[in-house]
Amino acid sequence: VPGALPAALAAARAGRRRIVVPHENATEAAVVTGIDVHPAAALSDVIELERRGYDTPPARVNADRLFASGARGGRLDLRDVRGQLMARRALEIAAVGRHHLLMIGPPGAGKTMLARRLPNVLPPLTLPEAIETTSIHSIAGLNRGALMTERPFRAPHHTTSGAGMVGGGANPGPGEVSLAHNGVLFLDELAEFSPSVLNHLREPLEDRFLTISRAAGRLRFPADFMLVAAMNPCPCGYDATGVRECTCADGARMRYRSRISGPLLDRIDLFVNLPRLEFAELTSRASGEPSASVRSRVATARTTLERARRHSSGAHPDARMLLAEAADRLALSARAVRRVTRIAMTIAAHDGRTAARREDVAEALQYRPGAELTTLS
Structure with a gap:
């Protein structure tokens, strides 16, 4: 059932001694300490548990083992990226400081390829982060009864509505910005998104949470994510790229860029232009630096940055x-x-x-x- 993990957390905070959940939700709920989690396959099982005084052992999970079983391996790796050294460095700097990043370049420059490899260079989720992230996905009915051990990567389509992006509806649920909490929100073809949808991002980018108000009350969803966006320089994709002549009229280029508001751009930290790749770079057999090496360097740099801030x-x-x-x-x-x-x-x-x-x-x-x-x- 959706929301088993946050229900177990709320029960533990309320001082309850036990909670009964479906078998499929036992693993996610059992990571909560201070409460016994009993799995049941049917209502008859719940009645039997009550009749017998809950004499069967509650579900137990080893969080360290869960993280080990979810260890990164065979994932998208930065070693696959050819060239684009400046963009790679910008991506790494963004990972260290949790800065928001916009990549601009012609089709095929590697913008999406780089963005999809960002989660694998970020430090692993801590247990509190994993519980928080899993809770959000559990409420949305998106997790499969297990603890999430990797940072989320959300890439909504540019036709996504405002409610889909930030959450809402008659019974408000989390949107993409909350599903990307503790992870990465990737907006490909940024200028193709509706300007009104993009403007919804201003509050979570500034506050790292989102408040949804309804007649029945107010809900606050966490939304502490890294924004990574990508766009072409113009509608045809080739303005000032040296790849081919741009076919867009001046007015079309201006309208395309003006779809992204100044206040949204003002909340993005890093802007990087990706040039087209030369044939020698595309066909080079030399692999780039692997994600594992970059991830280790990012973790060390974050420690240094925290020390500098203190x-x-x-x-x-x-x-x-x-x-x-x-x-x-x-x-x-x-x-x-x-x-x-x-x-x-x-x-x-x-x-x-x-x-x-x-x-x-x-x-x-x-x-x-x-x-x-x-x-x-």
Whole structure:
């Protein structure tokens, strides 16, 4: 039944000693401590359990074994990606700092391929994260009675409605932003989504949760996800790419880009352009760095970044000087300055340092949106 795990959590918090769930839900519910979980196949089994005073042993699970059985192996791997070194680095920096990322490039550049490999370079779910993530999917009726041990990756189609994206309905349930909690929300062909649907993302991107109000009350769903989006530079996909001549009229290009509002772009941290791949890169037999190596580096960098934040390491004087020069020359807003600072700190942590240097700020400035998008933000 949907919601067995959150029901077990609520029962444990309420001080209940036991709960009876269907056999299929026993594994997910049994991860909750402080309450006995008894599986039953039919109502007659429940009556028999009550009659016998629940003398049968409750369900037990070994969380460590569950995580081990869900260990990553045979998954999508970054070693399959050819070229696109700057995009790979941007993806890794996003993974370290949990930054939102937008990739822009022609069809076939590798945007989707990179995005789908992001969950496998993120640190593994902790047990509390796994319980929280599984609870959301359990309420939606999407899990199969087991604990989720890998970070979710949600890739809704661009025809998804507002209710499908953020949740809702007569009996409100979680939408894509909540199903991506503790994981990745990937929006491919970003400019093809309805502008009204995209604007629904502003609240969860800012607050990391979503509140749905109905006459019967208010529900709050968690929505702490990494947003990764991909788009073509124009409707035909080839504007300023060097692949082929763009066939779009100026007005069509402007309308296409204006479908993404400035406030949404303002909540995206990293912008990276992917060039077309040369034939030699496409046919190269040399494999890229595997996801396991990148994941280890991301975990180490996150520890360094947390240490830097705790001690307010900040930036070197020459880094602050470059940032001040860029703020004046590029007319950066206060929010843009904060974003560049955060990204520079992440880059420094990625490279093993707790204070940002001038070169970190310089790289962070490279990830600002191009002129074609800056006019919208």
